[in-house]
Amino acid sequence: MTDTNTTSTEASSSEQEQAGTRGRDRRDDHDRRTAVRERYGEIAADEGTGDDRERNVEDDGEDCCSPACCDDDREATPVPPDADAQSLELGYEPDDLEDAPDGANLGLGCGNPVAISNLEPGETVLDLGSGGGFDCFLAAREVAPGGRVIGVDMTPSMLKRARENATETDQDLEDVDLEFRLGEIEHLPVADGAVDAIISNCVVNLSPDKPQVLSEAFRTLRSGGRLSISDLVATEPLPAAVREDPDLVSACVGGAATIEEMEGWLEAAGFREVSITVEGEWGGEYDGEELPIVSARIEARKPETVDD
């Protein structure tokens, strides 16, 4: 607790700085977060009743973080037949889909972070942008008995769904705490060093301030703790028109960082053993040009001893 005063002083002076010189950026960031939250709120509501889950992703091709996301008036990319089929392609096992409650899998991911995070019973896991809770349920299975899984998401209707899904499967999760809270991944409401592993699935790209997300992730991890993220990244810088298109940002494409940017931010946050592995082409075109977007496995570790 001794260094928390310093931290809060730094936080407030950097906030003042942002309020002054970066006032416009802050407003833009706020607008961008609001746009993302509204879009995902709509998805959660659309998918809301559970019995209509069969017709989720293919309906309008507008659901996010699916290859179908950027096809409205641009070149179409193949539309996945449904969320479960898409998840199998992304590396989930049929058992995963069976074990998670109906309606938890919204088909919004771009990988399987639980599979790469080597969770052990008893561990505490934090899911950044937990959405319908699908990865949280799978993580809960891995850390039982005695573990804890905390899902943070900024979209109230997503969290409501996740919590309803959790209630449905209570009997399977007796030996593990699975909790959801409304929060921002740039301002995690989680204590320092409280977490063994952080997972996240196709969410970090949506943040207007990725360096801060990664430094918050670092703060909440214990020494030796690990980060296992599935996300979309760009293999070369994206055109400004793509980066600034609110629809493409909400679709997880516009905000994709380059691999070099992501590596630099992770190292600047303090992470070591940084590894970004391209999993596959993501597809999507803009203005007749194929977008250089790939799905990737982003892994890193907080060192056992932090150099101060």
Place this chain on the structure above:
Amino acid sequence: MKESLLEILCCPLDKHDLELEDAEYDDDGDEIVSGTLVCTECGERYPIEDGIPNLLPPDMREGTPA
């Protein structure tokens, strides 16, 4: 939310501990369904509604029907 989870929660703004006020529990008595989390440092108040703590920073909470 379970009370045991309180120990790893913190204020999203200044990362100080949170204190639970006005807690109401479910029928089994192990789940907090409503109440308020108050930052021990800055005094910011975060509501717990339907069992979910709303720990969004205040400027993001506007317009949140939580």
